[in-house]
Amino acid sequence: MFESPTLQTLTDYNIWIALPAIALAFGTMFLLVIDVFLPANRKHWTPILALVGIGISFLINLFTYNPEQTSTFGGMFVADAFTGFLNIVVLITAFISVLLSTDYLRRTETNHGEYYILLLLSATGAMFMVGANDLIVIFIGLELLSIPLYILSAFRVTYTDDRDATFVLKSEESGMKYFILGAFSSAFLVYGSALLFGATGTTNLREIFAAVGPILESSAENSGALLLLIGAALSLVGLGFKIAAVPFHMWTPDVYEGAPTPITAYMSVAAKVGGFAALFRLMIVGLSGLTLDAGVDPAAWQGTIQVIAAVTLILGNFVALSQTNIKRMLAYSSIAHAGYILMAVAAVGSAGLVPDIANTAAQAGLVYLLAYAFTNLGAFAVVLALENNDGTGTELSDFNGLYNSRPMLALAMALFMFSLTGIPLTAGFMGKWLVFSAAVQAGLIPLTIIGVLTSVISAFYYVRVIVNMFLLTEDEGSPAVGETAPVRYAVYASMAGVLIVGIAVPLVTNLVNMVSLV
Amino acid sequence: MIQFDFSTIAFFVFAVLTLGGALGVVTNRNLFRGTIWLMVSLFGVAGLYVLLSAPFLAAVQVLVYIGAIAILFTFAVMLTRSLTRLNVRYTRLWPSALGAVLLFAMLVIGVIWPVFGGNELYNQPISDVVRTTTDLGVALVSGEGYVLPFEVASILLTGAMIGAIVIARDADEEEMEQ
Amino acid sequence: MVPLSWYLIVSAALFSIGVFGVLSRRNGVAVLMGIELMLNAVNINLVAFWRYNTTIASVTEPVPSELSGMVFAAFMFVVAAAEVAVGLAIIITVYRNWRSVIPEETDTLRG
Numbered sequence: 001m002f003e004s005p006t007l008q009t010l011t012d013y014n015i016w017i018a019l020p021a022i023a024l025a026f027g028t029m030f031l032l033v034i035d036v037f038l039p040a041n042r043k044h045w046t047p048i049l050a051l052v053g054i055g056i057s058f059l060i061n062l063f064t065y066n067p068e069q070t071s072t073f074g075g076m077f078v079a080d081a082f083t084g085f086l087n088i089v090v091l092i093t094a095f096i097s098v099l100l101s102t103d104y105l106r107r108t109e110t111n112h113g114e115y116y117i118l119l120l121l122s123a124t125g126a127m128f129m130v131g132a133n134d135l136i137v138i139f140i141g142l143e144l145l146s147i148p149l150y151i152l153s154a155f156r157v158t159y160t161d162d163r164d165a166t167f168v169l170k171s172e173e174s175g176m177k178y179f180i181l182g183a184f185s186s187a188f189l190v191y192g193s194a195l196l197f198g199a200t201g202t203t204n205l206r207e208i209f210a211a212v213g214p215i216l217e218s219s220a221e222n223s224g225a226l227l228l229l230i231g232a233a234l235s236l237v238g239l240g241f242k243i244a245a246v247p248f249h250m251w252t253p254d255v256y257e258g259a260p261t262p263i264t265a266y267m268s269v270a271a272k273v274g275g276f277a278a279l280f281r282l283m284i285v286g287l288s289g290l291t292l293d294a295g296v297d298p299a300a301w302q303g304t305i306q307v308i309a310a311v312t313l314i315l316g317n318f319v320a321l322s323q324t325n326i327k328r329m330l331a332y333s334s335i336a337h338a339g340y341i342l343m344a345v346a347a348v349g350s351a352g353l354v355p356d357i358a359n360t361a362a363q364a365g366l367v368y369l370l371a372y373a374f375t376n377l378g379a380f381a382v383v384l385a386l387e388n389n390d391g392t393g394t395e396l397s398d399f400n401g402l403y404n405s406r407p408m409l410a411l412a413m414a415l416f417m418f419s420l421t422g423i424p425l426t427a428g429f430m431g432k433w434l435v436f437s438a439a440v441q442a443g444l445i446p447l448t449i450i451g452v453l454t455s456v457i458s459a460f461y462y463v464r465v466i467v468n469m470f471l472l473t474e475d476e477g478s479p480a481v482g483e484t485a486p487v488r489y490a491v492y493a494s495m496a497g498v499l500i501v502g503i504a505v506p507l508v509t510n511l512v513n514m515v516s517l518v
Numbered sequence: 519m520i521q522f523d524f525s526t527i528a529f530f531v532f533a534v535l536t537l538g539g540a541l542g543v544v545t546n547r548n549l550f551r552g553t554i555w556l557m558v559s560l561f562g563v564a565g566l567y568v569l570l571s572a573p574f575l576a577a578v579q580v581l582v583y584i585g586a587i588a589i590l591f592t593f594a595v596m597l598t599r600s601l602t603r604l605n606v607r608y609t610r611l612w613p614s615a616l617g618a619v620l621l622f623a624m625l626v627i628g629v630i631w632p633v634f635g636g637n638e639l640y641n642q643p644i645s646d647v648v649r650t651t652t653d654l655g656v657a658l659v660s661g662e663g664y665v666l667p668f669e670v671a672s673i674l675l676t677g678a679m680i681g682a683i684v685i686a687r688d689a690d691e692e693e694m695e696q
Numbered sequence: 697m698v699p700l701s702w703y704l705i706v707s708a709a710l711f712s713i714g715v716f717g718v719l720s721r722r723n724g725v726a727v728l729m730g731i732e733l734m735l736n737a738v739n740i741n742l743v744a745f746w747r748y749n750t751t752i753a754s755v756t757e758p759v760p761s762e763l764s765g766m767v768f769a770a771f772m773f774v775v776a777a778a779e780v781a782v783g784l785a786i787i788i789t790v791y792r793n794w795r796s797v798i799p800e801e802t803d804t805l806r807g
Contacts, residue, residue: 015661018666025673028673029673032676032680073661073664073666074661074664076666077666112684114681117677117680118677118680118681118684121673121676121677122677125670125674128666128670134667135768136664136767136768136771137666137670139771139775140670140674140771140774140775141670143775143778143779144673144674144677147674147677147678147778147782148677148681150782150783150786151681151682151685151785151786154685154786154789154790155684155685172786172789172793173790175786175790176724176786176790179782179783180718180724180727180783183728183731183779183783184731187714187731187735187738190735190738190772191711191734191741193768194745197742197764197765197768198741198745201745202764203764203768224633226629226632226633227629230624230625230628230629525697526698529702533706536706536736536740537710537713540709540710540714540733541713543717543726543729543730544713544714544716544720544721544726544729544730544733549723549725549726552726553729556732556733559733560736563710563736563739563740566703566706566743567743569698570703570743570746570747571747572743572766575743575766575769578770578773579773582773582776582777583732583736583773583776587732587776587777587780590780590781590784591728591729593784594725594784594787595725597788597791598725598787598788598791608720609720609721609722610719610720611720613719614715614716614720615716615720617716618712618713618715618716618719621712621715622708622709622711625708625712626705626708630704630705630708634699634700634704649762654763654767657763657767658767658770663767664763664767667767671775674774674775674778675774675777675778677778678777678778678781679781681782682781682782682784683785685782685785685786685789686788686789
């Protein structure tokens with residue numbers, strides 16, 4: 001009945017295709033042991049080893065990047081270009097976040113090895129999630145992504161005796177809010193998954209896809225479609241929290257403001273990557289056939305996602321206009337960007353009508369995520385450089401005259417702001433261009449118009465930062481206490497990423513053109 | 519119609535325990551009593567597992583949920599004991615109640631009843647073939663089964679353990695000196 | 697035997713009570729109890745679907761997907777345990793520093 005695994009059976013199961021994620025998990029466990037035995041004056045090796053682990057996983061991922069869809073673990077984990085591409089995004093995010101963390105932890109006196117281990121565990125969860133092809137793995141991966149993040153956002157809690165320090169309290173509060181809303185939302189996600197399982201009798205996304213057709217056809221159980229719809233809706237509520245889509249966004253500004261800045265940078269990207277990966281897979285692989293009248297109607301969930309995307313775009317961009325704290329402004333901006341990626345998800349809904357739209361839209365969403373990752377990480381790196389040890393220095397006015405004191409940082413921030421707006425020759429433009437054209441191809445003209453208009457509005461608050469930095473020359477500019485060598489490397493890496501994605505377009509499109517989910 | 523045999527009566531008993539306990543949890547002003555109600559509710563759920571031919575899950579429910587999680591709640595309530603008795607029982611009472619009732623109505627009237635209510639197919643399990651605990655165990659570790667989520671779950675538990683310790687411990691001596 | 701829909705109704709009721717608990721309570725521990733009720737509701741659903749599902753029956757040799765419901769429920773235990781451990785740790789720490797576990801009274805952050 002059951003044989004103990006030999007090397008041969010391991011090869012039969014083809015587990016090598018999950019190697020990038022497995023390698024990172026293994027490296028993390030290794031680091032956990034190493035960190036305990038490192039003497040106190042050698043603790044600076046922990047982040048270096050963490051970077052090495054991420055690097056090894058990155059290399060393995062590049063070597064195993066393959067366009068063919070191979071699956072393992074009984075079809076639960078799929079390695080295709082989609083997985084490979086998002087693995088790259090996750091690993092870059094983790095790498096830059098570790099770079100940002102080293103000196104930040106030291107100067108805020110929260111330097112503990114467990115920080116890096118939790119960060120890597122969260123990245124591991126994200127990597128398992130992007131390859132997940134099964135509701136169970138999606139759920140477990142999401143929890144592995146989230147639970148370390150709850151702790152990390154409260155990480156500035158215990159290590160101070162100064163109980164009046166506001167930033168410590170903010171960090172605690174942020175961890176608690178994030179935890180409660182995160183746990184609440186994953187309960188919704190999993191209730192939705194249970195209903196999908198009840199309707200189809202399986203948790204595998206491909207088998208769900210196969211089961212959707214017969215359920216819709218059989219008249220005796222015609223109302224089974226209802227079960228699928230409500231299951232999809234509840235899953236959408238759960239994932240909507242993770243990607244910070246309106247109306248499930250209310251935790252975002254508080255948590256982003258309160259969490260330690262490197263963690264804010266990390267979770268603004270990683271949580272979105274995980275959430276959108278699950279959403280794309282669920283909607284394309286699992287439920288793209290869920291339409292009321294095949295060949296005539298788009299997928300039944302398309303309307304809902306369109307409305308959510310539109311509301312997210314409008315609310316995110318308009319509220320961002322009135323923010324005075326840069327971390328809160330970037331939080332609302334990240335809500336708005338979730339709206340743009342949701343446009344790509346909505347475009348997938350026309351899969352039954354427009355040929356090949358599912359792949360085009362998924363590719364657009366992936367490029368957008370990569371562009372967003374570089375840009376947002378870079379922007380948070382600059383914010384971190386300006387942040388004082390007590391958590392102040394993140395108001396918009398702190399950027400006044402930055403060009404005088406730190407011209408390089410000011411130029412970098414300007415580039416990131418242009419990229420977030422979507423100015424040509426930056427990564428943000430590529431992402432927006434692809435997403436908008438996918439939406440137009442899918443026939444979602446009103447949504448595209450909202451997307452373009454809100455992009456124009458977003459220019460106001462992004463450009464305001466640039467104006468503060470360059471034109472308010474009578475100010476001395478921030479001393480940028482956090483601008484140390486690793487932070488500078490992180491800024492340069494992000495700048496390079498933004499420019500490469502924006503200018504060397506074929507490089508990215510060649511990678512992403514291999515992505516095919518259907 | 520439904521005959522009132524043993525399993526039906528048992529179902530009603532456990533359903534009442536589950537829902538009654540749950541109502542006790544959300545209405546009780548005293549948090550310590552709330553945890554006792556939570557145990558009652560969790561016990562009712564364990565009973566439902568037995569009726570559904572999942573004795574292993576019922577045992578795990580008693581051991582993990584009642585034996586560990588509910589006890590953890592008890593500890594938490596004791597450690598925060600000045601708050602055990604809440605001054606404000608609810609905020610947003612009516613909107614939340616309305617939301618919960620709407621959700622329930624949507625689930626039952628909108629989905630469960632039309633799909634399963636009138637459908638004879640779902641009145642009985644198709645057969646008495648039930649998987650044993652051995653099947654579950656093999657499935658959890660076999661390569662064609664659920665070994666991936668099993669391993670990821672073990673990493674998850676490690677992470678949660680590290681995290682809980684990191685966040686809850688006091689500043690240790692070395693930091694005190696600083 | 698009891699029809700499947702009865703189990704589902706109990707589960708939906710438990711889930712709704714849990715949602716009510718989360719939305720209406722201000723105390724962190726009480727909110728977490730509400731979340732536990734919701735997770736239990738999911739578990740009832742999973743096990744009931746597993747038991748009644750037409751795709752399960754009549755086969756004698758087990759294939760993995762037949763066990764999905766029960767396995768999923770087993771993983772829910774793991775996740776619930778992890779969430780409670782981490783959640784209570786955060787709540788107790790917040791309490792220690794604030795003497796309060798009421799989410800809305802911790803208000804250095806603007807809402």
